[in-house]
Amino acid sequence: MKRLPGILVLLLAVTTPLSASTRVVTSIPDLADLVRQVGKDRVDVEYIVRGDQNPHYVEVKPSYMMKLKSADVFFIVGMDLELWSQQLIDGSRNTSLLVVDLSREIKKLEVPVGTVDAREGDVHRYGNPHYWLDPRNIRTMLEEIVVALARISPSDEEFFRANAAAYERLLDQKIQEWEEQIHPMAGQKILTFHRSWSYFAAWTGIVVADQIEPKPGIPPSPSHTADLISLVRRTGIKVIIVEPYYDTGAADQIARSTGATVVRLPVSVGGVPEAKDYISMISYNVRMLFTALHG
Numbered sequence: 001m002k003r004l005p006g007i008l009v010l011l012l013a014v015t016t017p018l019s020a021s022t023r024v025v026t027s028i029p030d031l032a033d034l035v036r037q038v039g040k041d042r043v044d045v046e047y048i049v050r051g052d053q054n055p056h057y058v059e060v061k062p063s064y065m066m067k068l069k070s071a072d073v074f075f076i077v078g079m080d081l082e083l084w085s086q087q088l089i090d091g092s093r094n095t096s097l098l099v100v101d102l103s104r105e106i107k108k109l110e111v112p113v114g115t116v117d118a119r120e121g122d123v124h125r126y127g128n129p130h131y132w133l134d135p136r137n138i139r140t141m142l143e144e145i146v147v148a149l150a151r152i153s154p155s156d157e158e159f160f161r162a163n164a165a166a167y168e169r170l171l172d173q174k175i176q177e178w179e180e181q182i183h184p185m186a187g188q189k190i191l192t193f194h195r196s197w198s199y200f201a202a203w204t205g206i207v208v209a210d211q212i213e214p215k216p217g218i219p220p221s222p223s224h225t226a227d228l229i230s231l232v233r234r235t236g237i238k239v240i241i242v243e244p245y246y247d248t249g250a251a252d253q254i255a256r257s258t259g260a261t262v263v264r265l266p267v268s269v270g271g272v273p274e275a276k277d278y279i280s281m282i283s284y285n286v287r288m289l290f291t292a293l294h295g
């Protein structure tokens with residue numbers, strides 16, 4: 001072996017970490033937050049889609065493939081939320097990448113009976129994939145995360161398990177607080193832009209009367225908007241939720257004709273500046289929705 005010049009040896013010594021962390025990529029930032037809660041400083045976590053971007057549609061970039069190329073694990077929401085994920089996985093040419101679909105053990109909502117005609121553009125072909133907006137689903141997701149990280153780094157399993165348990169205790173306490181805040185609003189009807197809120201609604205008891213998109217992924221049409229205006233007038237709906245990455249044009253039009261209020265609520269960490277992590281994202285949504293429905 002050739003001897004390396006002294007300066008190079010020194011450089012290698014300071015740039016090589018003492019213990020190799022597990023390298024994780026997640027599709028959305030919410031999953032990255034959960035992985036950080038479990039793995040702490042023993043994982044390096046990156047995500048692909050920002051919280052203010054539509055997770056269904058992502059431009060496949062070589063830089064995303066590079067992230068996956070050097071990763072040990074790729075966590076996805078699954079149920080085809082990430083229509084783009086397979087292209088990234090193939091493009092990364094990382095044959096040892098462990099891909100973990102966190103939807104496996106989730107009790108799924110709105111799973112279509114029979115086949116869905118994909119030509120209609122419905123992006124929820126395998127049911128509704130926005131399950132992380134029900135915080136009661138996080139426990140199931142954490143378990144999958146612990147198992148996957150421990151597969152990569154078996155000696156850290158106890159550490160991962162203890163961290164997950166501590167986070168679950170915090171989350172249980174938060175769920176109780178959130179329920180106390182939002183349950184008085186159960187039964188109230190809202191409109192949403194996309195069908196992102198089904199699990200949140202199932203948890204809180206708030207009723208999503210309809211969506212501005214005629215079907216998930218299909219842009220609003222004038223006739224559907226007209227139908228929604230009469231629905232809002234008839235039922236006294238006060239609030240229209242629009243996710244950060246959709247245009248508020250149709251919602252504003254309905255609001256102007258009916259007196260309802262348009263509220264921008266994040267569905268992911270980073271969707272608004274206040275949503276710094278998963279818990280602050282749900283806290284923000286509960287608080288804003290309570291205020292909007294109450295006011």
Ligand SMILES: [Zn+2]
Pocket residue numbers: 056123124129130194195196216
């Ligand atoms: Zn969707």
